[in-house]
Amino acid sequence: MSGADARGAGRDPGLQPERTRLAWRRTTLASTVVVALAVRAVSAGGGSAAGIVACALCCAWWLGFLWVAHRRIRGLAAVSAPGAPAASYAVGAVICTVAMAVCGAVLVGAG
Amino acid sequence: MIDFVRNVRLWFAPAEVRQEGTTPDYRFSLANERTFLAWLRTALALIGGGFAVDQFLPDLRWGWRVGLALALLAAGALCALRAVDHWVRCERAMRRGEDLPVSRFPALLSAVVAVVAVAMVVVVLFGWEG
Numbered sequence: 001m002s003g004a005d006a007r008g009a010g011r012d013p014g015l016q017p018e019r020t021r022l023a024w025r026r027t028t029l030a031s032t033v034v035v036a037l038a039v040r041a042v043s044a045g046g047g048s049a050a051g052i053v054a055c056a057l058c059c060a061w062w063l064g065f066l067w068v069a070h071r072r073i074r075g076l077a078a079v080s081a082p083g084a085p086a087a088s089y090a091v092g093a094v095i096c097t098v099a100m101a102v103c104g105a106v107l108v109g110a111g
Numbered sequence: 112m113i114d115f116v117r118n119v120r121l122w123f124a125p126a127e128v129r130q131e132g133t134t135p136d137y138r139f140s141l142a143n144e145r146t147f148l149a150w151l152r153t154a155l156a157l158i159g160g161g162f163a164v165d166q167f168l169p170d171l172r173w174g175w176r177v178g179l180a181l182a183l184l185a186a187g188a189l190c191a192l193r194a195v196d197h198w199v200r201c202e203r204a205m206r207r208g209e210d211l212p213v214s215r216f217p218a219l220l221s222a223v224v225a226v227v228a229v230a231m232v233v234v235v236l237f238g239w240e241g
Contacts, residue, residue: 012138014138016137016138016141016142017141019141019145020141020144020145020148023144023145023148023149024148026148026152027148027151027152027155030151030152030155030156030159031155033155033159034155034158034159034162037159037162037163037166038162040166041162041165041166044166045166081137082137082141083134083137083140084137084140084141084143084144084202085144087121087122087123087199090122090144090147090195090198090199091122091123091195093151094151094191094192094194094195097151097154097155097158097187097188097191098188098191098192100155100158101154101158101161101184101185101187101188101191102188104158104161104162104180104184105181105184105185107162107165108161108162108165108177108180108181108184109177109181111165
């Protein structure tokens with residue numbers, strides 16, 4: 001550990017913060033796939049009013065997810081040894097995910 | 112169940128977790144966070160699967176199609192809630208120096224995914240005409 005510091009890199013030799021950043025990126029990508037399927041459901045199926053509203057809400061929750069991930073990634077980059085995230089990040093990401101599932105249920109029911 | 116309610120309170124009061132025990136090596140916390148994110152991706156995959164069943168099996172009977180889609184969406188929501196619950200419990204166990212919590216959830220989820228997969232194969236093979 002001290003050897004890595006002595007070399008002046010000042011970073012974790014296991015690249016833990018970078019791996020965590022990429023894990024957030026992958027998760028963002030997965031949520032993008034979900035929202036793309038939601039948009040496809042409305043655009044392909046004609047879409048009732050309830051379906052269009054549910055799709056719009058799904059997009060809004062996706063933006064919320066992006067915002068949470070962005071904040072966390074900036075937090076990871078800010079310090080050299082970042083600790084556990086504040087629980088608000090994890091809870092925020094889960095709320096966005098569950099809300100997308102609820103919007104999906106409305107879309108499926110309305111279509 | 113009482114434990115679950117207590118954990119739900121912890122989700123929204125992260126400072127209470129930080130007051131317990133000692134701060135673990137940050138790499139363990141980051142590994143815990145990545146495990147949480149992996150479960151969240153599993154949840155998103157289940158939700159995406161629900162959308163996919165609804166959209167890509169249009170010839171199925173309405174009841175089967177909507178039933179399978181809603182089951183997958185519900186499994187995704189449950190998986191996401193369980194992800195944050197498990198993350199909080201692991202974080203707390205690491206701070207207290209306890210063993211990490213064990214869970215039946217992975218086995219349960221595997222069984223549910225297997226049942227849904229078999230049901231979809233049966234439905235797709237025999238359920239086209241409704």
